[in-house]
Amino acid sequence: MKxxxxxxxxxxxxxxxYVSGQQLCDRLGVSRTAVWKVINQLKEEGYRIESxxxxxxxxxxxxxxxxxxxxxxxxxHTKWAGQRLIFFESTGSTNPDAKRFAEEGAPHGTTVVADxxxxxxxxxxxxxxxxxxxxxxFTIVIRPSFSPEKASMVTLVMALSVAEAIHELTGLDTGIKxxxxxxVNGKKVVGILTEMSMTPEMNEIQFLVAGVGVNVNQGxxxxxxxxxxxTATSLKMESGRQVDRAGLLARILARFEEDYxxxxxxxxxxxxxxxxxxxxxGRDAMVRVLDPAGEYTGISRxxxxxxxxxxEKETGETVLVYAGEVSVRGLYGYV
Numbered sequence: 484m485k486x487x488x489x490x491x492x493x494x495x496x497x498x499x500x501y502v503s504g505q506q507l508c509d510r511l512g513v514s515r516t517a518v519w520k521v522i523n524q525l526k527e528e529g530y531r532i533e534s535x536x537x538x539x540x541x542x543x544x545x546x547x548x549x550x551x552x553x554x555x556x557x558x559x560h561t562k563w564a565g566q567r568l569i570f571f572e573s574t575g576s577t578n579p580d581a582k583r584f585a586e587e588g589a590p591h592g593t594t595v596v597a598d599x600x601x602x603x604x605x606x607x608x609x610x611x612x613x614x615x616x617x618x619x620x621f622t623i624v625i626r627p628s629f630s631p632e633k634a635s636m637v638t639l640v641m642a643l644s645v646a647e648a649i650h651e652l653t654g655l656d657t658g659i660k661x662x663x664x665x666x667v668n669g670k671k672v673v674g675i676l677t678e679m680s681m682t683p684e685m686n687e688i689q690f691l692v693a694g695v696g697v698n699v700n701q702g703x704x705x706x707x708x709x710x711x712x713x714t715a716t717s718l719k720m721e722s723g724r725q726v727d728r729a730g731l732l733a734r735i736l737a738r739f740e741e742d743y744x745x746x747x748x749x750x751x752x753x754x755x756x757x758x759x760x761x762x763x764x765g766r767d768a769m770v771r772v773l774d775p776a777g778e779y780t781g782i783s784r785x786x787x788x789x790x791x792x793x794x795e796k797e798t799g800e801t802v803l804v805y806a807g808e809v810s811v812r813g814l815y816g817y818v
Contacts, residue, residue, distance in 0.1 A: 487513055491521050492557035495532070495542035503539035548700065550598055550616075550728050558733035563592035564623060564740035565733075571595070573615065575602035578678060578694040581622035585680065585690040591626040594736065600696075617701050617717070619732050622694040623739070629750055631681065631688050635806055636790045638663045638677040640746050641693050643759045644739035645673050649697070651738075652731050653722050658764040660817075661783070661792045662806040665697075666764055669817065670716035672698045695735070699726050714817045751788040760785045765813055770794065773810040783811070 490511050494502055507518045522540055526532055529546030545554070552570035559565050567590060574580055577595040584593055599615035625637065642663040649665065649672070650657045658666045665673035674696050680689040701707065701717035718726045745754045752759065760766060763785065770783045772794060781794040781802070791803040792811060804811065 487511060487517060488521050488524070488553040489556035491518065492525065492530075492542070492553055495540060496557055498541075501533075501535065501538040501541045506539065548616075548725060548728055552596075554729045555596065555732055558729055559736065560733070561592075561737050561740045563590075564736040564743075565592065565594040567593040569593070569595045571597040573597065573599040573601065576600050576694075577620050577622035578676060578692055581624050581692040581694070582678070582680065582690075585624045585626075585692065589624050591624065592740075593624040594621055595623075596621045596732065614706070617706065618699050619695070619697040619728050619735075621732060622692050623736070625691040625693060625743070627688050627691060627747065629688070629747070631679065631686075633750060633789075634677070634679050634688060634691055635662075636746065636752055637691055637693060637743070638675055638806070639752060639759060639786070639790045640742050640755065641675050641677070641695065641739060642673075643755055643762070644742045645675070645695060645697070645735050646762050647758070648731065648734040648738045649673075649718065652734055653718055653726060655718065655721055657762060659759065659762045660764045661786070661804075661811055662790065666817075667716060667718070667721045670721075671711075671714055671817070672716055672718060672721070697731070697735075699728050699731065752786065752790055753788045756786060756788060765811075768813070771812045772804055773812065774804075775809075 491507060494507060494510060504515050504518050508515055522532055522534070529549065530542065531544040533541045533543055552568060555570065556568055569584065574597045577597050577600065581593070581595045584595065597620045600620050627634070639662055642659050642665060646657040646659050646665050649655060655667050660666050663675040664671050676694045677691060679691050681687065682689050698715060698717040700719045702719060704712040707715045742755060746752065765783045766785055768783060769780055771778060771780050779796060781796040784793040784795050786792055787803060791805055793801060794804055795801050
């Protein structure tokens with residue numbers, strides 16, 4: 484639910500001109516005193532808001548990389564993605580938080596956002612602590628009507644949405660390392676973890692949560708854990724400039740809402756496949772498939788309509804690689 488603060492910010496930002504106090508009162512159903520208090524609070528937080536008698540208020544400038552519930556919500560132009568937004572300055576991990584809210588009945592599109600995580604978790608249970616002020620950590624609750632076997636495709640939908648949103652905002656050439664890591668110049672900038680909760684009968688999806696972590700404004704490799712410095716990077720390190728986290732998160736949610744709706748209508752990735760494959764790292768190149776049943780190499784030939792990686796082995800045999808405990812690497816490194 485939007486707050487008065489985010490509503491007022493949104494009105495000022497979307498207007499681009501002066502908005503009278505009375506207009507804000509009428510639009511939001513609040514008193515002049517309430518508007519005045521919020522305007523003063525925003526000024527104290529660093530927003531430059533011009534106040535002119537008989538003309539009203541005009542937003543001149545927002546603080547650099549301000550990251551708060553009000554700022555994020557004021558940027559949203561979505562129907563359901565992020566329309567209920569829960570913001571934490573610090574939390575263990577947004578995925579467990581989102582699962583808890585989903586179990587309590589949180590609606591489709593509920594999004595949990597944190598500035599800092601103390602117990603982030605990735606594939607194969609790897610955990611890490613994530614500092615404040617430099618990254619995007621969020622998890623969105625999804626309540627699908629499709630069957631469980633289609634759930635894994637949502638991870639690829641999110642990967643595409645994030646990759647394109649980053650490209651749109653920064654101009655960086657984002658690639659997708661199948662199935663869901665986003666890379667720039669051969670190094671990882673985004674990780675995605677999707678989890679599913681089934682009904683007690685185990686025949687329907689109760690909800691999904693899709694968690695995303697984006698390395699945004701880290702300034703150097705030293706800000707990453709030692710074991711990640713060779714393979715991780717940030718949008719700031721690659722673009723040479725600070726990136727607006729609230730604006731990027733709003734763009735990711737808008738892109739995901741559109742892509743998810745397209746996927747839900749088709750119930751395959753066929754409608755998104757061309758765009759996904761255009762960003763697929765290592766397509767038509769040799770890759771190494773790290774399968775617990777035995778490693779092998781082959782040429783990556785794209786994905787199927789249901790998200791499996793198509794690999795042509797050296798024998799000429801074509802195999803489908805399913806996401807899960809299988810990893811795919813370039814022959815000489817991470818990608």
